[in-house]
Amino acid sequence: MRLTIIGNSGSFPSPHSPASCYMVTATDDAGKTWRIVLDMGNGAFGVLQRHVDLKDVDAILISHLHPDHCIDLSGVHVAVKWDPRGWEKEPIPLYGPSTLHDYLRHTHGHYDEVGMSTEFNFHSWAHHEQVHIGPFTVTPFEVLHPTEEPYAMRIECTTAEGKTVLTYSGDTDYCRGIVEASQGADLLLCEAAYQEGRDDALRGIHLTGKRAGQVAEEAGVRNLLLTHLPVWTDPATALAEAQETFSGPTGIAEVSASYRVHPHPQPTNPPTTTLSVVQCH
Template sequence: MDLGLTVLGCATPYPTADIPCSGYLLTHDDTRVWMDAGTGTLGPLQRHTRLEDLDAIWISHLHADHSADLLTTYYALLFADVSRPPVPLYGPPGIAERLAGFLTNGPVRSPVEDAFAITELRDGHEVAVGSMVLTTAAVEHGMPAFGVRVEAGGRSLTYSGDTAPCPRLTALAERTDVLVCEAESTTPNAVHHTPEDAGETAATAGVKRLVVTHVGRSLTPEEAAVRASARYAGPIDHAVPGATFTAG
């Protein structure tokens, strides 16, 4: 089976009527990893996999449009019809206390560790999840934030998270089969890629295919892909909910 990424949502900074915020499902063989849990992504996730079958959750950073659905996932895992051990959760430093701060409603701290087996990410963190190997790199977003390279079956897929162009992301994505890169900003800044920046990162890293995602609301995804093509000559796609991209 190919290494695949299914788009659950890609809106920023809040969902539209039809598009949830950032969230993706990684698949290879029987391995399932939910990558970013932005607002509204828990619903479409269940079109593709059950929470019981998730092998892990990976969170790039703690802005709500990338992590808010962890809150409702907590309730699903502990207080509904889901029966399973805690889900391995890989996220930025402080993620456990951030979740507990939102979920605690009295003098006793909510038992977030009963729902999630939490590991804090760091630059260079590497972990095997089922048939996948996930390698994390710190990126530039004005807060603790990470990109990830996923390798399985001799193929690779790299996800930028939210970041300005930076050497760590370029190195992480070097010669990857698919780069899924945010393109939120219309003008260069210190915390996001523009579409042109996404094309430049893809070209410099020598990637085989670029997928622009998390496009700012003043652009259409199609416009972002066209702008990215000014800097990258390879194949370019854009993320839409339900689309699946394979590194094959």
């Protein structure tokens, strides 16, 4: 399984990155390569097209309905509906909170019953209810964030190489849901928008690097990759906080980097500050 970072900026795009968006890729036993996209925040759709043709995306998965995680779906809708060359495939499978279709219709003023159902095949998350997409099994977990139906995603992938598990936190503060979703994961892609000492009064919204590390340690994950860092949060500070509480390999998600997630530990034992997943630019 391979993870590509399309955007890692929190709350809004930074000068160097779109808001949250990630692509997960794997090849099944029949040789077909599957691509799923996690979130589609501000500016993400443009950068995503550097990495994949939209027609090769097998599904889009949305963690929650804040613009920095979903607003560029409006651009995807336009790309599918109005491409003068036509759209040869079925509507794109789109998974998210139950009100996702209504949310998107309001972005374009589509208030009829059809809405965007000709461009997207809408599916609603349900806590712990698994979804199967090619070699991927995705399980949503309710988490703690100030919006309706926020979810983390546990993505299990089974191929000829073995089974790998990637957990994506979405947006959340420390809660039972994110710890459960992360249990034994090979890689936890975790938000760390807040900073210890600066944001202590803000709870129930985001994690700090320290609390992200606590989640990773408690859940027994193999690798921790921090993301969703707004422009005012220093990556070095978030990394140092996480390393105080997580004893395993920890890093910062780099825009346009790809990380190959292996199903088993590598033969060598890397330093605790080096990810044991393989980074491939």
